[in-house]
Amino acid sequence: MTARVCSDCPATISVQSKGGRCRACANRAARNDPAREARRLAALRLAHQRPEYRAKKSAENKARHQARKDDPAWQEYLREQGRRVQAAYRASPEAQERRKAASVGVGQKLRAQRLAWCPAELRDEYAVLRCDPDGRLNPRGRYWRRGSATMDSVAIVKRAADRGWQPDSWRRVG
Numbered sequence: 001m002t003a004r005v006c007s008d009c010p011a012t013i014s015v016q017s018k019g020g021r022c023r024a025c026a027n028r029a030a031r032n033d034p035a036r037e038a039r040r041l042a043a044l045r046l047a048h049q050r051p052e053y054r055a056k057k058s059a060e061n062k063a064r065h066q067a068r069k070d071d072p073a074w075q076e077y078l079r080e081q082g083r084r085v086q087a088a089y090r091a092s093p094e095a096q097e098r099r100k101a102a103s104v105g106v107g108q109k110l111r112a113q114r115l116a117w118c119p120a121e122l123r124d125e126y127a128v129l130r131c132d133p134d135g136r137l138n139p140r141g142r143y144w145r146r147g148s149a150t151m152d153s154v155a156i157v158k159r160a161a162d163r164g165w166q167p168d169s170w171r172r173v174g
């Protein structure tokens with residue numbers, strides 16, 4: 001039997017190989033085929049909907065992390081990869097623009113998550129936070145921040161009253 005070599009790289013491959021490529025090159029070729037890649041991603045999305053699949057993958061990831069987290073070669077690989085990604089990011093104005101565009105509305109999304117229990121039309125009223133007189137958030141602060149305004153308790157009660165809130169409304173039944 002003569003050894004066969006991958007058509008795309010110098011790796012030796014099995015004589016039974018049908019595609020004529022090593023596994024890595026076969027995968028790369030498959031990823032470059034848009035229709036095939038779309039099918040692969042669709043199947044992956046479907047698999048991710050199954051809780052058992054997610055649990056299995058999560059356990060695998062944790063085990064892999066545990067096994068190599070203290071390996072200096074792996075740590076160096078991660079650092080090196082981080083440097084590569086950073087350099088590519090700094091060299092690409094398009095990537096920086098994409099990141100800027102993606103961060104628009106993050107504040108609103110976070111707020112929608114935290115106030116998910118609250119009807120959307122009332123969220124403005126609930127987004128009032130305790131703070132210091134200078135507006136710095138402080139859970140024990142004696143002042144209140146509403147958007148960019150800092151108010152003491154008198155001002156915030158007056159504002160609510162101006163908008164129709166009645167402090168004794170809880171007394172009235174039905």
Ligand SMILES: [Zn+2]
Pocket residue numbers: 006007008009010011021022023024025026
């Ligand atoms: Zn190859």
